[in-house]
Amino acid sequence: MTSESTTSSRESTTKARSHNGEEALATRSDIQSAVHEVRGALEDFGRQVPGVARASQAAANDLLRAIENGTDERVSAGVTLSLGMAIGMLVGGAPRLFILLALAPVAAMGLTIADRRAARMGSSSV
Secondary structure, eight states, rough: HHHHHHHHHHHHHHHHHHHHHHHHHHHHHHHHHHHHHHHHHHHHHHHHHHHHHHHHHHHHHHHHHHHSOOOOOHHHHHHHHHHHHHHHHHTTTTTHHHHHHHHHHHHHHHHHHHHHHHHHHHHHOO
């Protein structure tokens, strides 16, 4: 009897160990697969970053050119709209990053208006 119970206990232990080994191999395989997918996604992202940066820079240059070429009324309307949007987002509880992004055009337009007024003041005093 003792030998039978010892034999069955050894068999169950061996089965448990082999089953755990298979699970460990499957888990490693899953982890390696996930790492491979993440690496591929990061490589794709890395290839796209320069194009996105160029497009963003071109868009920002176009925006600044439009602000500089716009009339005083249009620039003032843009300041009012952007400032109103930022205040609305602040009151509405939007994340601070979005509020700062809404204020970026206000800064660009405000500097343009200040430059225009300084140029007018300089030309009228001559």
